[in-house]
Amino acid sequence: MKTVFVNPERCVGCRQCEFACAVEHSLSRDPTQAVFEIPTPRPRIHVSPGRAYATSFPNKCRHCDPAPCEQVCPTGAISRDAEHGLVLADARRCITCAMCAMVCPFDVITFHELGDGIPVRVAAIKCDGCVERVDAGRPPACVEACKTDALVFGELNELIEAGRARDTTALLSAAAAATSAAPAMPASIAGWRAWGEAAVHLNEGVHHGHH
Amino acid sequence: MATTDNTRQLSINNDARAMIMRAREEGIETVWDRLAAQQPQCGYCALGVSCRNCAMGPCRVDPFGEGPQKGVCGADADIIVARNLGRTIAAGASAHSDHGRDILEVFAELAAGETTGYELRDETKLRNLAEEWGIDPEGKEPREIARELATSMMEEFGIVKGRLSFADRLPEQRTKLWNDLGITPRGIDRENVEMLHRTHMGVDNDYVNTLLHGLRTSLSDGWGGSMVATELSDVMFGTPMPVRSKVNLGALRPECVNIALHGHNPLLSDVIMQAAEDPELVALAHEYGAESINLVGLCCTGNELQMRKGLPMVGNHLMQELVLLTGALDAMVVDYQCIMPSVTDVAKCFHTVVISTADKAKFTGATHVSFDPHRGLEIGKQIVRMGVEAYDNRNPERVRIPEGTVEMMAGFSVEAILGALGGTPEPLVEAIKAGKIRGAVAIVGCNNPKVPQDFGHVTLAKRMIENDILVLVTGCSAVANGKAGLMLPEAAEMAGPGLREICQALGIPPVLHMGSCVDNTRILVLAAALARFLGVDISQLPLAGAAPEWYSEKAVSIGAYVVASGIETVLGVQPAIFGSPNVVKLLAEGLDDVVGAKFAVEPDPEKAALLIRRHIEAKRKGLGLSCLEPEEMTAQAA
Incomplete structure (x- = not known):
């Protein structure tokens, strides 16, 4: 089963996935026109800041199975597309009760005005896996926009295995050097994140009156 | 979060x-x-x-190395980072030098007798500058000297001369080093324009070459535009001498019309100070029930006025919205630089009028009064009147002024410091040689909301003076350390025994206010004078710079000219360069072999303090002076 996999340590917080997602779900699918559309196209992926500066996580629907949102939806607006392994929301059947959002473990279902093919109304919006793009042999819009591989698209187990290979190397070298088991970061990223981490310690230190 | x-x-x-x-x-x-x-x-x-x-x-460019490694033109991370840093320096240097040009233009008009509200208040300085610039002042009227000096300075903004006269203040070693490297600035505007040219696609594609020009660009600010601003402001508004003042939001007075002067340029604010004493306007204030007109300073416009006239300060960069929140400010008069567009939004929540004055710096939601030096005093009065009239709209129930002010001293120009030393740097040099003062550090730069306001400025200053290192401050750092009570002669008690003795003997604070951010040039001039006195290069002196909370492009230019002048500088906030490990290596290591100074980044002021102390001891060792062991220092710090 193909899915969008997140490598959070690769996220640099540029939020280009959010922009590409909103454009993909616009009427025009053109970035220069999408920003002027009414209702405003909304992203289905949300890049949230971490605790320290320079850390972030691109949060989106994990297409759970069984999916809590699907289980609680009283109108059957949320259904599973077995072929693609996706959980899809049908705005025409949505009654905006927000039960799905309440039970979502990732808080990724939001409610906004929708206009694509239906009279404009507020309904649940969530990741649809860019099913049309995938059928056409293209990666989801968020993955295409991500240049750091924080978002990658592929067979779930293969991606997990690739990650495991990286981590195992890191773990072995960590055992020898007694250093962190986290995968090694390029100098550029390490330096950038070190400042963010130091700054957050500084902020918390002031709270405790260290000055 | x-x-x-x-x-x-x-x-x-x-x-x-x-x-x-x-x-x-x-x-x-x-x-x-x-x-x-x-x-x-x-x-x-x-x-x-x-x-x-x-x-x-x-x-x-993907910093993880797997995605795209080059832009469409082929620029890699090194070139892109260098282009961006180069443009940042050019923007900062342009801001300072344009400020300098504005001062110079009014100076020229004053010389031509076309202004109102301006005088040549320091004729001694005017004559000294004229001699320095090769103009014979003998038997000439001050205005005639000023005319010649203005023309000569204007030539350095362009390409008439191809050199900067103020660079003659450098020790010869530094002059030679700049010439050998090809980074001696040729003109104030030229280097900025050339940086924009070089960073256009397909021009300078060698990151080292771009960054060397970045140093030259910054030097055209430090030894050019900013220095013109400082020196001519002294001639027109008076060279600062030690003066008592106070600081905090408590400087606002509920019973008075409160007008804040915010921004960087003293041209207008000086005439506003004259206008606020106008009997007619004071009478108008009385008519509205106010006791008097209370002017307060914000940011560097405030620093300029505090240095020369002891104007009370309400705060630095991050206080500009908070001063409006007192509900007690009737008018905020702004010129330019570092004025957040948000001030007009916050002002809308109160009765405060925001008055913009520079045609190059307008604000939606502000009332614009165009500054014109020909009618300086008249415009000053118009603005003060607007503040007095706004007082009538103040809602006393919404006034909440945090109580209390802190006393502080300002006014430590190079002339004032040398004056306190008896006219020669010798006593300072002797104190450094004897180890009573181990060295000096300039703590400068801004506030940045990413780090706690004033924590870096104050913590670093405390650690420095505790360890007998004299602290020189400008800009936001001066306000921060004033609020912390470090800028009074009594603060000598907080210094180490050597620095305490010197400060008490001279009656000066251990942290000296040297002015606004263009006045960082005063620090350059002092450093150059010390180096020449000792016959060494600036980079051999036990000096350091620090910008613990910087945010602005101007701060990047300052950092670059301080390092290129030979003074190691520690930044508290990361510049946008880490995507190129080559650029980082050049700035944090390689530069030391090139200009005898380098950059470091350290957000924790305790760690920065240790870095600076080690650096100062290493420089002392280089000069053959007594030095402390790093172990001993670690123990002291702990």
Whole structure:
């Protein structure tokens, strides 16, 4: 089963996935026109800041199975597309009760005005896996926009295995050097994140009156 | 989350904390809310690896090494980071030098007798400058000297001379080094324009070459535009001499019309100070029930006036929204630089009028009064009148002024410092040789909401003076350390035994206010004078620079000219260069072999203090002076 996999340590917080997602779900699918559309196209992926500066996580629907949102939806607006392994929301059947959002473990279902093919109304919006793009042999819009591989698209187990290979190397070298088991970061990223981490310690230190 | 709900984490100052609390209670947005809303901020931009200099782009380089490594034109991370840093320096240097040009233009008009409200207040300095610039002042009227000096200075903004006269203040070793490297600035505007040219696609594609020009560009600011600003401001408004003043939001007076002067340029604010004494306007204030007209300073316009006239300060960069939140400010008069567009939004929540004055710096929501030096005093009076009339709209029930002010001293120009030393740097040099003063550090730069307000400035200054290192401050750092009580002669008690003895003998504070951010040139002049006195290069002196809370492009230019002048500099906030390990290596290591100084980045002021102390001891060792062992220092620090 193909899915969008997140490598959070690769996220640099540029939020280009959010922009590409909103454009993909616009009427025009053109970035220069999408920003002027009414209702405003909304992203289905949300890049949230971490605790320290320079850390972030691109949060989106994990297409759970069984999916809590699907289980609680009283109108059957949320259904599973077995072929693609996706959980899809049908705005025409949505009654905006927000039960799905309440039970979502990732808080990724939001409610906004929708206009694509239906009279404009507020309904649940969530990741649809860019099913049309995938059928056409293209990666989801968020993955295409991500240049750091924080978002990658592929067979779930293969991606997990690739990650495991990286981590195992890191773990072995960590055992020898007694250093962190986290995968090694390029100098550029390490330096950038070190400042963010130091700054957050500084902020918390002031709270405790260290000055 | 890096940003926080707890106001205690945002600032070390109680006056700031109280007003941040009020903003939250009343739902008024401030800089900290906007920083939180911006998180996460784009990593490409923070790393400096995004380029939007042309329409084949915008491009970005994947810092993890797997995605794109070159922009469409072929620029790699090194070139993109160098282009961006070069343009940042050019923007900062342009801001300072344009400020200098504005002062010079009014100086020239004053010389031509076309202004009102301006005088040549320091004729001695005018004559000294004239001689320095090869103009014979003998038997000439001050205005005639000023005319010749103005023309000569204007030539250095262009390409008439191809050199900067102020660079003659350098020790010969530094002059030779700049010439050998090809970084001696040729003209004030030229280097900025050339940087924009070089960073256009397909011009300078060698990052080392671009960065060397970055140093030259910054030097055209430090030894050019900014120095013109400082020196001519002294001639027109008076060379600062030690003066007592006070600081805090408590400088606002509920019984008075309160007018804040905010920005960087003293041209207009000086005439406003004259206008506020106009009997007609004072009478108008009385008519509205106010006791008098109370002028207060914000940011560097405030510093300029505090240095020369002891004007009370209400705060530095991060106080500009908070001063409005007192509900007691009737008018905020702004010129330019570092004035947040948000001040007009916050002002709308109160009765405060925001008055913009520079045609190059207009604000939606402000009332614009165009500054014209020909009618300086008249415009000053018009602005003060607007403030007095706004007082009539003040709602006393909404006034909340945090109590109390802190006394501080300002006015330590180079002339004032040398005056305190008896006219020669010798006593200072002797104190350094004897180890009573181990060295000096310039703590400068801004506030940045990413780090707690004033924490870096004050913590670093305390550690320095405790360890007998004299501290020189400008800009936001001066306000921070004034609020912390470090800028009074009595603060010598907080210094180590050697520095304490010297400060008490001279009656000076251990932290000396040297002015606004263009006045960092005073620090350059002092450093050059010390080096020449000793017959060494500036880079051999036990000196360091620090910008613990910097945010602006101007600060990048300052950091670059300080390092290129030979003074090692520690930054508290990361510049957008980490996407290129080569550029980082050059600035943090390689530069030491090139200009005898380098950059370091250290957000923790305790660690920065240790870095600076080690550096100063190493420089002492180089000069054959007594030096402390690093172990001993670690123990002291702990």
